[in-house]
Structure formats: structure tokens, C-alpha cells
Amino acid sequence: MHDYTTLPSTGLPTLPKAPSGIEGLDEITEGGLPLGRPTLICGSAGCGKTLMGIEFLVRGILDHDEPGVLMTFEESAAELAANVASLGFDLPKLQADQKLRLDQVHVDRAEIEETGEYDLEGLFIRLGHAIDAIGAKRVVLDTIEALFSGFPNQGVLRSEIVRLFRWLKDKGVTTIITAERGEGTLTRQGLEEYVSDCVILLDNRVIDQITTRRLRIVKYRGSTHGTNEYPYLITEDGISVLPVTSLLLNHAVSNQIVSSGTPALDEMFGRRGYYQGSSVLITGTAGTAKTTLAATFAHEICRQNQRCLFVAFEESPQQLVRNMQSVSIDLAPYLANGLLRIEATRPTLNGLERHLVTLHKIIKDFKPAAVVIDPISNLISVGNLSEVKSMLTRLIDFLKVNNITALFTALVSGRSLHQELTEDGVSSLVDTWISVRDLEGIGERNRGISILKSRGMSHSNKVREFLVTDQGVQLLDVVVGPGGIVSGAGRLAQQQHEQAQLLTAQQEQQRKDRELERRRRVLEATIGNLRTEFETVEEELRRINDEELTRQQTLVRGKAQFTQPLPLQSKRQSNS
Amino acid sequence: MDTEEWVDPVEASYVLHLYITGATPNSTRAVRNIKEICEHYLKGRYELLIVDVYQQTGLAQEEQLIGVPTLIKRSPGLVRRLVGDLSDRERVLKALGIIVPSA
Numbered sequence: 001m002h003d004y005t006t007l008p009s010t011g012l013p014t015l016p017k018a019p020s021g022i023e024g025l026d027e028i029t030e031g032g033l034p035l036g037r038p039t040l041i042c043g044s045a046g047c048g049k050t051l052m053g054i055e056f057l058v059r060g061i062l063d064h065d066e067p068g069v070l071m072t073f074e075e076s077a078a079e080l081a082a083n084v085a086s087l088g089f090d091l092p093k094l095q096a097d098q099k100l101r102l103d104q105v106h107v108d109r110a111e112i113e114e115t116g117e118y119d120l121e122g123l124f125i126r127l128g129h130a131i132d133a134i135g136a137k138r139v140v141l142d143t144i145e146a147l148f149s150g151f152p153n154q155g156v157l158r159s160e161i162v163r164l165f166r167w168l169k170d171k172g173v174t175t176i177i178t179a180e181r182g183e184g185t186l187t188r189q190g191l192e193e194y195v196s197d198c199v200i201l202l203d204n205r206v207i208d209q210i211t212t213r214r215l216r217i218v219k220y221r222g223s224t225h226g227t228n229e230y231p232y233l234i235t236e237d238g239i240s241v242l243p244v245t246s247l248l249l250n251h252a253v254s255n256q257i258v259s260s261g262t263p264a265l266d267e268m269f270g271r272r273g274y275y276q277g278s279s280v281l282i283t284g285t286a287g288t289a290k291t292t293l294a295a296t297f298a299h300e301i302c303r304q305n306q307r308c309l310f311v312a313f314e315e316s317p318q319q320l321v322r323n324m325q326s327v328s329i330d331l332a333p334y335l336a337n338g339l340l341r342i343e344a345t346r347p348t349l350n351g352l353e354r355h356l357v358t359l360h361k362i363i364k365d366f367k368p369a370a371v372v373i374d375p376i377s378n379l380i381s382v383g384n385l386s387e388v389k390s391m392l393t394r395l396i397d398f399l400k401v402n403n404i405t406a407l408f409t410a411l412v413s414g415r416s417l418h419q420e421l422t423e424d425g426v427s428s429l430v431d432t433w434i435s436v437r438d439l440e441g442i443g444e445r446n447r448g449i450s451i452l453k454s455r456g457m458s459h460s461n462k463v464r465e466f467l468v469t470d471q472g473v474q475l476l477d478v479v480v481g482p483g484g485i486v487s488g489a490g491r492l493a494q495q496q497h498e499q500a501q502l503l504t505a506q507q508e509q510q511r512k513d514r515e516l517e518r519r520r521r522v523l524e525a526t527i528g529n530l531r532t533e534f535e536t537v538e539e540e541l542r543r544i545n546d547e548e549l550t551r552q553q554t555l556v557r558g559k560a561q562f563t564q565p566l567p568l569q570s571k572r573q574s575n576s
Numbered sequence: 577m578d579t580e581e582w583v584d585p586v587e588a589s590y591v592l593h594l595y596i597t598g599a600t601p602n603s604t605r606a607v608r609n610i611k612e613i614c615e616h617y618l619k620g621r622y623e624l625l626i627v628d629v630y631q632q633t634g635l636a637q638e639e640q641l642i643g644v645p646t647l648i649k650r651s652p653g654l655v656r657r658l659v660g661d662l663s664d665r666e667r668v669l670k671a672l673g674i675i676v677p678s679a
Contacts, residue, residue, distance in 0.1 A: 107642065111657050112659050114667070115658045115660040115661070115667050115668045115671070116609075117602050117661045118645060121643075122629065122641030122644045122646065125636040126637045128633065150642070151642075
């Protein structure tokens with residue numbers, strides 16, 4: 001089942017262990033039960049002590065080829081076989097194959113008359129015979145305390161039981177001894193005093209009308225072990241213990257990208273989507289379209305011809321399909337052709353562990369490429385915070401190991417526990433965290449989407465406003481106003497405001513242009529005037545000049561006449 | 577006690593199986609005790625089989641043995657199992673349904 005050689009080795013010699021084969025138990029015990037030593041399993045009625053014992057034997061036979069002996073003091077072999085047949089354990093076949101031996105020890109007080117000293121050598125011989133007959137390595141004694149009702153001589157019994165455990169140890173068989181829980185003690189007859197190697201306590205508790213079975217390792221001599229109480233389940237495949245932190249973080253990763261189904265949202269991621277096999281968390285307050293985003297993603301996965309499992313804790317499949325149709329996300333065809341599977345349950349229907357196991361089972365059968373859980377915050381109504389946390393851890397680990405992309409939605413309401421759930425509990429587990437929130441503005445609410453984190457790729461730091469329209473989810477461009485992001489009516493106002501500003505600026509420009517034009521015209525007019533004036537002056541000057549010239553010429557001519565002799569005059573005078 | 581065991585105690589012949597484990601003190605005591613009882617009270621009308629379970633380990637399961645030594649009274653009457661070395665004679669006789677002649 002599991003490969004324990006991959007466990008980190010400390011280099012120091014460790015206690016040899018026998019893998020129990022019980023899912024999860026080997027992880028808590030760091031390898032299994034102490035090899036060749038007795039282990040006490042105690043618990044109240046209905047805890048599954050016998051089942052744990054039988055599973056230990058059956059897994060030992062099937063997985064490790066270690067034959068086993070079951071000595072039962074309470075139920076008959078036929079009863080046991082019938083009880084565990086529903087878990088797929090075929091005891092009669094194992095018996096026929098000489099891998100398993102059943103020995104029912106019938107203890108009836110009324111039939112036994114004590115007539116003197118005795119010991120329980122008969123039990124030893126029976127056990128020895130059974131062990132030797134098939135070479136058994138594992139032994140289960142269920143429930144040895146029944147002897148106390150049959151044999152009144154407690155002193156003999158106790159010393160014989162001590163001798164039996166010692167004898168089993170010497171035989172080198174790994175033994176499980178089951179015992180009923182006592183008042184104030186681990187076992188009714190104080191068997192824990194005699195079994196000192198490993199004691200496992202099973203507990204059955206009802207909290208808020210939901211039963212949870214828990215397992216705790218009270219002691220494990222010579223080995224470290226998980227010390228918490230671990231919830232466990234009795235499932236169709238046997239016992240499943242749910243350890244929280246023991247899964248190793250060494251799963252393979254994918255470099256493939258899956259789209260979120262909303263192109264604009266993809267744009268916000270550096271690599272245009274989520275990594276395949278990563279886990280995505282969408283948190284938001286009530287009515288911020290978390291489910292719509294989740295359905296968009298599911299739709300996208302199916303559109304890529306891959307299977308998607310949608311676990312709805314709030315809506316029925318029909319309701320979900322109808323509601324999503326209103327925003328043009330048509331899930332019905334994929335539901336019909338089997339690509340999409342919607343599992344709708346109420347969280348309170350089962351305990352957390354049952355939910356987890358149910359999911360495991362569906363995922364194993366359906367083999368989806370993506371799983372959507374809407375919403376995980378509802379699970380808190382079933383368990384307390386740490387339980388939900390541990391369940392989700394385990395679920396996320398399981399999905400990651402199987403390279404299944406997971407998308408969870410979670411309701412947050414500000415200051416409540418849910419916030420813690422997402423912040424402390426889950427957010428460290430998820431790779432991508434998208435926050436959807438109300439951007440409350442002037443008399444209205446708008447939705448804003450932002451990416452809080454995205455492991456392994458760059459992402460936009462912008463808060464984008466998004467609308468759920470008839471055509472699905474649409475992201476709007478960011479509008480930044482003087483007071484930060486604006487959205488909705490504020491966005492419109494901001495846009496109008498900007499437009500008005502633009503218009504004003506344009507008008508101002510035009511006005512300035514006109515002013516310049518006017519100035520130029522004034523300038524040109526002035527220049528014209530000056531030129532006219534100049535021409536007038538020039539004309540005047542030219543006229544004066546001409547007059548002067550004419551005057552001087554006249555003067556020159558006059559002078560010449562005066563300086564010359566006047567022949568004409570004398571001639572005229574002589575004639576007279 | 578059961579009345580039918582007292583039907584015919586004097587006449588009835590006894591079939592007794594004693595299961596022991598080798599030569600342990602309890603076993604040897606048990607053998608000695610049962611032989612005494614048989615010789616004393618059931619002379620001539622008993623059949624005693626002493627089985628060492630170590631020799632036939634499979635018998636332990638078949639006969640539902642837990643405590644050893646065990647004496648199983650097959651007949652007369654109901655099968656009864658007596659556990660111990662049979663040293664508490666009063667209880668042994670009572671359990672076997674042997675009437676002690678008041679002497």
C-alpha cells in the first residue's frame with residue numbers, strides 16, 4: 001500500500017515495525033505497530049476494535065503475506081465473517097488458503113466449575129497450535145477480557161494473562177489485544193498494566209449530534225508517534241484514520257495551465273490561468289458571485305473535454321444549472337454527457353470525515369481533472385475550525401497528489417471565524433487566492449476582484465471591477481479616481497467628469513487659438529495702418545523733395561542768367 | 577441443581593475425559609484426584625480417559641479448553657466441565673452428581 005522506505009531516515013536504529021495496513025494508522029505510528037510485540041487497542045462499544053484487529057490481519061495477509069490468527073472470545077467465526085464481508089474481507093477464503101485461522105474461545109461461566117488450582121495452558125496450546133499450523137506472524141485476541149467473566153479466580157487470570165503476553169512476545173508475533181474501555185481507566189480489567197509496548201485508544205464521541213470516532217496513541221514505547229487525537233472512519237473499505245500533517249510534500253507538479261474560464265481574469269495572471277493541479281481559493285462576502293466564478297471554471301474545464309466534479313453544499317444540481325443559465329453558463333449539456341458531475345449534499349448530513357471519504361471515493365471513481373467545492377466555509381457547521389482545517393489539508397493534499405486542480409469558494413464575513421478559517425487555515429494550503437469583495441460606493445454595491453496571491457507566477461495587483469452580465473462574468477478596466485478605485489456609478493461619474501474636463505480643455509484650446517488669430521489680425525491691421533501712414537509721410541516727403549529740387553533748379557537757372565552779358569539787350573539797345 | 581442428573585446416580589456409568597498438560601503439578605494432582613474419586617465412588621462403572629493435550633494440540637481447540645486441567649463429564653446427563661486440579665472434592669462430587677453415602 002504505502003512505501004515506507006521513503007520516510008525520512010534519522011540514521012539511528014529504529015524499532016522494527018509491522019505495517020498495520022490500516023489507512024493512516026501507519027503514518028501516525030510512523031511505520032506500524034511494534035513488530036513482535038503486543039499492542040492494546042481499547043475503546044468503548046461500537047468503536048471498531050474488532051474491525052481494526054481483523055483489518056490488521058487481513059491487510060497483513062494480503063499486503064505483506066503474513067498469516068494471522070484471530071482468537072475471538074465473543075463472536076463466532078461465522079458471525080465475524082459475515083460482519084466483515086461487507087468490507088470485502090473474505091475470511092472463509094483466507095482460512096481455506098491456510099492464511100488465517102479463526103479460533104472461537106467459548107467462555108461460559110455456567111459451564112465451568114472450579115475445583116482447584118489450574119492455569120490457562122489450554123489457551124496457550126490452542127494459540128500455539130494455530131500459530132504453528134500456518135506460520136502466523138500476526139495474532140489478534142478479541143476481547144480477552146471475556147475470560148474475566150468466565151473464570152472467577154482473578155489472581156490466576158491476571159498472572160496467566162501476563163504470562164500470555166510474555167509468551168506471545170517470545171513467539172515473536174505481532175499481537176493486537178482488544179479491550180473494553182473502563183470507568184476512569186483505559187480498560188475495564190486494567191490490561192494496560194500488562195501491555196506496555198503500545199496502547200491505542202479508540203473513542204466515539206457525539207458533538208452537536210454528529211458522531212466522530214477518534215483514535216489516540218496513548219503510548220508507544222521506543223518510538224515517536226503522532227500524539228493528537230485523529231478522527232477515523234469505518235468506511236466500505238475498512239478503517240481510515242485521518243492524520244493531518246503526515247503526508248509528505250513531495251508530489252510531482254505540472255507546468256500546464258488551465259484557464260479560469262474568464263479571459264479577463266486569465267489576463268490578470270502572469271501565465272494566463274492557474275497551474276494544473278494547483279488549488280485555488282475564491283473568498284468573498286455574500287453575493288459576490290463566488291459560485292458564478294466557480295461555475296465558469298467548471299464550464300471551462302468541461303469545454304476542454306475534461307471531467308469536472310462540482311460539490312455543491314448550498315444548491316441542488318437543478319438549481320445550480322438553472323441559476324447559471326441566467327448568466328449564460330450552460331452546464332446542462334456537460335451534465336448530460338457525463339463530463340460534469342454535481343454532488344449536492346448538506347454539510348450537516350455527515351461528519352467531516354465522512355464527507356472527506358465520500359469525496360475520496362467519488363474522485364477515485366470519477367477521475368476528474370478538476371474539483372470545485374462550493375463553499376468550504378459551510379463545513380464549519382459540521383466541525384470546529386481545526387477539524388475543518390485538517391480535513392481540507394488532507395483533501396488538498398489528496399488532490400495535489402493526483403494532480404487535480406481544485407477550486408474552493410469560501411464565504412467570509414469580515415470579523416467572524418470564517419475569516420480565520422480562510423486566513424490561517426486554508427490560505428497557506430492553497431496556491432492561488434482570489435478575493436471577491438464589495439466595493440461600496442455612493443448608494444450602491446459593486447463587485448471587485450483581486451488576486452491576493454498566486455504561487456509560482458506573477459499576477460496583477462489591480463482591483464478589477466467585475467460584472468455578472470447575461471453573457472457571463474465580465475471584468476471592467478480599472479478606473480482610478482482621486483479617492484482610489486471607483487466603480488459602478490462612481491465609475492460613470494468619474495468617466496463623465498473626465499469627459500467634461502476633456503471638453504473644457506478642448507474648448508480652452510480653441511478659445512486660445514481664436515485669441516491668437518484675433519491678435520494676429522489686430523497686428524496685421526496695425527501693420528497696415530502704419531504702412532499707410534508711412535506711405536503718406538513718404539509721399540509728403542517725396543513731394544517736398546521734388547519741390548526743393550525744382551526750386552533749386554529754378555534758382556540755378558536764374559543765377560546763370562544774371563552772370564552772362566546780355567547781347568541781346570545791347571543789340572536791342574543799339575538798334576534803338 | 578439440575579434434577580435430571582439425579583435420575584439414577586447409583587446405576588449410571590460415567591464417561592470422564594481428563595485433559596492435562598504433561599507432568600505439571602496441577603496435572604499430576606488432577607490425575608491422582610480423579611483416580612481416587614473414581615475408585616472410591618464409581619468403582620466398576622466409569623470410563624476414564626486421560627489426554628495429554630501437549631501430545632494432541634489440535635484437541636485444545638476442538639474441546640474448547642482454556643483452563644487446564646479440565647475434566648469433562650460426557651455422561652450421564654448433561655456435559656459438565658470441571659476446571660482445576662480436582663482437589664476440592666466436595667465440589668467435584670457435586671458437579672459430577674455423585675451422591676456421597678452419608679457415613
